[in-house]
Amino acid sequence: MPANIIFIMSDDHAAAAVSAYDGKINQTPQLDRLAREGVRFDNCFCTNSICTPSRAVILTGLYSHLNGVKTLADKIDGTRPNVAKNLQAAGYQTAIVGKWHLGHGGSHDPTGFDYWNILPGQGEYFDPEMIEMGYTKRYSGYATDIITDKALEWLDERDRTRPFFLMIHHKAPHRPWQPDAKHAHMYEDETIPEPYTFNDDYQNRAAAAKAARMRIDRDLNAQDLKQPIPDGLSQSEEKSWKYQRYIKDYLRCVASIDDNVGRLLDYLDAEALSRDTVVMYTSDQGFFLGEHGWFDKRFMYEESLRMPFMVRYPAEIVPSTVVDAMALNVDFTPTFLDFAQVEIPPSMQGSSLRPLMNGKVPETWQTSMYYRYWMHMDPIHGVYSHYGVRTLQYKLIYYYAQALGTKGSTDDPKPPEWELFDLEKDPWEIRNVFHDPAYADVVKELQQELGRLRTKVQDDE
Ligand code: CA
DSSP, X not given: OOOEEEEEEESSOOGGGOGGGTOSSOOOHHHHHHHHHSEEESXXXXXXXXXXXXXXXXXXXXXXXXXXXXXXXXXXXXXXXXXXXXXXXXXXXXXEEEEOOSOOSGGGSOOSOSEEEEESTTOOSBSOEEEETTEEEEOOSBHHHHHHXXXXXXXXXXXXXXXXXXXXXXXXXXXXXXXXXXXXXXXXXXXXXXXXXXXXXXXXXXXXXXXXXXXXXXXXXXXXXXXXXOTTOOHHHHHHHHHHHHHHHHHHHHHHHHHXXXXXXXXXXXXXXXXXXXXXXXXXXXXXXXXXXXXXXXSSSHHHHBOXXXXXXXXXXXXXXXXOSOEEHHHHHHHHHHHTTOOOOTTOOSOOOHHHHTTOOOTXXXXXXXXXXOOTTOXXXXXXXXXXXXXXXXXXXXXXXXXXXXXXXXXXXXXXEEEEEETTTOTTOOOOOTTOGGGHHHHHHHHHHHHHXXXXXXXXX
């Protein structure tokens, strides 16, 4: 029988908050099991680092400009092809439980799924409303537990003669980072270390960095902080206090995901399903955990671009495999089909990662990737629209800084600017070397590569 596939995706979970990724700020023993018993991808990147678009990429195997979901305000068109439909047609039982965030109602409901039970919009952490096959119901409890409960119930009731494809999409650890009672006091007596670029002053960067409204010291609101700011703190003390409030709640939400992934893995063991089930864990994109003084994502900078991605499949993958080759969210879709032994439609833009998991990197494998963030100056975070290319050593970003009619954008063009980072010398991305004559040849090469990639992915806007 073809492999069963469980795809677990959390929302805004940075690799830096997974201990298997050498994260220094927390422990995730259950998630680490996937890396220890399977493969860890160290260079997995998102092609458009924002919730709704990344989900659409994974579902369709197409970049944002071709799947019709460029921004948070766009909705999926369920009448179009998606990977669940391919799997369903091949005899798989298909289900999605948890966060959908691609619109709902009418043609925006999940299609290709035998069973779906989704959070409307962003969903709630406590006593969430969910839409089960079109019917709204409120559950009591904590979202991460409930989503796991519903997934396990579906597994229990499935047809055991057929393989399954199950997407488990957590709301956590998305803003406003509300932990459950069980984890509410974790880290209470600890101080979580601040990242190296915590006090970034955005000097010599494009104007976009300074303009963004996602600063720990300024842009966390009362709902985020959940406690009044203590009196008498200096400016830097207040920033540190806010960071501790933010990061501890974030990590508490992650701890609940970790527990629930453990519940699922235990279930697979108890049901003798572990060997023949591919279990994948990722997040829809990365997140800033205080790097550059920020929370949130959107930028092509490393912390936001990078996705944790770990896969366990004991029937095939050697334990503790580490893959350095570049993987993208657009590659997940053909990977599902490859594991299911279903033909990959030529229209899909990614490539299966399955050979890489077995230590075989094809000679022609990608060594560069194309990124684009479309929402110019969204009213909350104010990040400028940009696109760029990342290679193994460099990153070139072009802030074209215009709305171009995309939803959720502000029609307020800014002067276009470039950034170049030498990731070997400056992994923190604090020295823009675009104007450094020593990098003139690199700039020329990367601009050509950017053009080549734009043609290849068919983005001509
Ligand atoms: Ca997200």
